[in-house]
Amino acid sequence: MTTSTAGPARPTGIRRRWTEHGLLFIAPFLLTYTLFLLWPLVSGVGMSLRSDNITGSGGEFVGLDNYAEAFGDPGVWSSMGNTVWFTVLSTVPLVLCGLVFALLAHHLRFVRWLWRLSWFAPFLLPSGVVGLLFLWVIFPSDFGFADQLLASFGLHPGIGWLTDERYAMLSVVAATVWWTVGFNFLLYLAALQSIPRYVYEAAELDGAGGRQRLWHITLPMLRRTTGVVLILQVLASLKIFDQVYIMTGGGPDDSTRPILQYVYQAGFTGYRIGYASAVSYLFFALIVIVSLVQLRLSRRGGEESS
Amino acid sequence: MSAVADDEGRRARWTPGRAVLLAGSLLLAAVWVLPLAWALAISLKPEAEATRTPLRWIGSTVTLQAYRQVWETGDLVRWLFNTAYISVVTTLLTVVFCAMAAYGFARTDFRGRKLLYGVVLAGIMVPPQVLMAPLFAEMVQLGLVDTYWGVILPQVAVPAMVFILVRFFDGVPRELEEAAFVDGAGRWRVFWTIVMPLSRPVLAAVAIFTFISTWNNFLWPFLVTTDPNGMTLPVGLVNVQSSYGLRYAQMMASVVIAGLPLLVVFALFQRQIVRGVATTGLAGQ
Numbered sequence: 001m002t003t004s005t006a007g008p009a010r011p012t013g014i015r016r017r018w019t020e021h022g023l024l025f026i027a028p029f030l031l032t033y034t035l036f037l038l039w040p041l042v043s044g045v046g047m048s049l050r051s052d053n054i055t056g057s058g059g060e061f062v063g064l065d066n067y068a069e070a071f072g073d074p075g076v077w078s079s080m081g082n083t084v085w086f087t088v089l090s091t092v093p094l095v096l097c098g099l100v101f102a103l104l105a106h107h108l109r110f111v112r113w114l115w116r117l118s119w120f121a122p123f124l125l126p127s128g129v130v131g132l133l134f135l136w137v138i139f140p141s142d143f144g145f146a147d148q149l150l151a152s153f154g155l156h157p158g159i160g161w162l163t164d165e166r167y168a169m170l171s172v173v174a175a176t177v178w179w180t181v182g183f184n185f186l187l188y189l190a191a192l193q194s195i196p197r198y199v200y201e202a203a204e205l206d207g208a209g210g211r212q213r214l215w216h217i218t219l220p221m222l223r224r225t226t227g228v229v230l231i232l233q234v235l236a237s238l239k240i241f242d243q244v245y246i247m248t249g250g251g252p253d254d255s256t257r258p259i260l261q262y263v264y265q266a267g268f269t270g271y272r273i274g275y276a277s278a279v280s281y282l283f284f285a286l287i288v289i290v291s292l293v294q295l296r297l298s299r300r301g302g303e304e305s306s
Numbered sequence: 307m308s309a310v311a312d313d314e315g316r317r318a319r320w321t322p323g324r325a326v327l328l329a330g331s332l333l334l335a336a337v338w339v340l341p342l343a344w345a346l347a348i349s350l351k352p353e354a355e356a357t358r359t360p361l362r363w364i365g366s367t368v369t370l371q372a373y374r375q376v377w378e379t380g381d382l383v384r385w386l387f388n389t390a391y392i393s394v395v396t397t398l399l400t401v402v403f404c405a406m407a408a409y410g411f412a413r414t415d416f417r418g419r420k421l422l423y424g425v426v427l428a429g430i431m432v433p434p435q436v437l438m439a440p441l442f443a444e445m446v447q448l449g450l451v452d453t454y455w456g457v458i459l460p461q462v463a464v465p466a467m468v469f470i471l472v473r474f475f476d477g478v479p480r481e482l483e484e485a486a487f488v489d490g491a492g493r494w495r496v497f498w499t500i501v502m503p504l505s506r507p508v509l510a511a512v513a514i515f516t517f518i519s520t521w522n523n524f525l526w527p528f529l530v531t532t533d534p535n536g537m538t539l540p541v542g543l544v545n546v547q548s549s550y551g552l553r554y555a556q557m558m559a560s561v562v563i564a565g566l567p568l569l570v571v572f573a574l575f576q577r578q579i580v581r582g583v584a585t586t587g588l589a590g591q
Contacts, residue, residue: 022419025410025497029403030422033463036441037429044440052443104331108324116576118335122342124568126522128540129561132547133345136557140357145344148361178338186580210323239435242524246544260435260525267439268529276439284436291431 048277059274066278076279078254079262080286082169086244086258087237089173094233095226097177098184103218105185106192116186123182131246134175135162139247162248165255172243172256179243180236184229191225192218227298234294238287259283342565349373349558356554372555373563382560384535385542386567392457392527392538393520399462400516401509408471409497413483423472429465435525442529456530457538461520467512474508475501511582514575521568539564 048066052059070076105115122130138145139161150157161171195218203213241260244250250257263283267276348356349372351365358365376382411423434441441460442451450456478501486496502509527538537545543560572579 022410022414022416025406025414025493026422029407029426029463029468032403032459033426033429033465036444036460037432037434037437037463037465038425040437040440040444041432043444044437047440047443101334104327104334108328108331113576114335115331116580117572118338121569121572122338124518124522124572125565126540126568127524128544129564132543132557133341133561136547136554137345137348138341143357145341145361152361178341190580235433239433241435260438263436263438264529267442273439273443280436280439284433287433287436288431 044277044280047274048281050274051272052274053271062274066275067282069275070279070282075254075262076259076282079250079257079259080283082254082256083238083240083258083260083283086169086173086240086256087234089169090176090237090240091230091233093173093177094181094184094237095229097181098188098229099222099226101181101185102188102192103214105189116189119185120182122179125179127179127242128246130175130179131243134171134243135247138175139171163252165252168248168252168256172247175247176237176240176243184233187229187232188222188225191222195221231291231294231298234290235287238290259286345558345561349555349562351555353553353555356558372553372559375553376556376559376563381534381542381546382539382563385537385539386563388454388536388542389521389539390567392454393517395454396458396461396520397513397517399458400464400467401513403462404464404467404512405471405502405505405509406497408468408475409501411468412472412475413480414493426465426468430469434460438525438529445530450530452531452533452536454536457527460526461523464516467516470512471505471508474505478504507578507581510575510578514571514579514582517571518568 049061049063050059051062051066101115101119105112105119108115125133141147141158141160141163144161146161147157147159150159159167162168199217199221200213203217208216239260240258241264244256244258245261245264248256250261259279260283263276263279266279267273270276347363350368350370352367352369352371355362355365407426411419411426445451445456448456450459482504483496483500486500491499522540523538524540524544528541528544531537531541534542534545543564547557
């Protein structure tokens, strides 16, 4: 290479070992990364400016028309709204339940495997399995498990858990909390286990009771974990698709349809992949904005606590 | 019982407060187990009794008939194989590609290394879901629709995994490798015989999480497979749910069979998973 001769004295021997072969190690990753992440990211922008069909061909350049149409499309706004609403509804119970379960499992100090198994195991189920379980046996009216459980307390509600607009979103949230709380639970559990014991012992010597230790030691020490859990949870909730698609198909009357399903419908059942790309990038913009806001908030929080 | 032992053998005293906590926890644990228990109960009932009300946990007989029927139709076996194959290959490639890349970024030098690492880190921000339209068009052009590689390849390059591994490799003392260099070993050998074995815990965490997320992935395999023979388990189940008609026991038998493999993985790797969440927690999902 011609560039190497112009540089400072070449390192020799072992030191030179540290500077060779780098790209070869990165090449396999870089190739797949470029082909299946960077390239679609770039080509998607091109597609969003065209009126292409499903195979990415046969369309013509339409400039920003797709974006203009998306901004005026009530379907985009309502599914964007559903996505945000789902995120708001699901994040609070998912973070709180994760925290409470971890505190319980940590402080009860026995049959830990039982808590781990019952609260974490659902997280390991494929979304398809969770969707079918709730769609066919938990939430059907009358003979479903939820209705029958209420019936055993003398109630006969006949609630349309997934078919009534008042309950459909809440039912999806309930299924999601059941399914995914395990991940937050484990994050909190790991954080609790890393708090050194002597902190508690010192507090105990100073006469702090259980409740005081919880409020003045445990919860403050979990603040950073809560920040991480919150960011991950919001980002995960915004990407909701599977459960809704399987359980309600976005209904009733599109009341649960999230933005990713709208993209799917525009591109894969409506065959307008250019328009679908444009909507994808609006959604991407939402995710980037939410991430930046959260990053800013968590930085500020970090400065205050230190 | 007057006391229970904690993990260091210390005795925690039973107080009314603790008893209430325990009772509450047991109740919450029961709530979480109930849906799965109910699925299991239904799968063991004769089909005619699967939806009978009022709520009864055990039908007139306990039968494996639903499982036998599911097994005999054969689709589930096929999907299990597809899912296992795709998950294993994806996990292997992800671990090898990401570990090699992370080693390259952490331990070697070349022009543009920092810039390139910046580009990779920026990829953490990109949710694969927003790429579904252009990625699918690309798959059509490459002729990878309805192939294993079409499902596998887009899941292999995970920037978050590279980030986790770079941080780990940064903490490994360079002296360990230098001794091998003195003995004349090359880069490649040092990587495979020293660095990789040393990184086993973090690699295990990366592998387990890749495996879980690949096994459970729905959206991408759902988009890129149209042929029922090539479907993964979650996609296949959802795709043919209508053809079950109203056979609830069979559907729940499928649910149990589909859920079981990862529960076994969890039982076997409980510790690594719990620790892995702590080390790779930033990976998300």
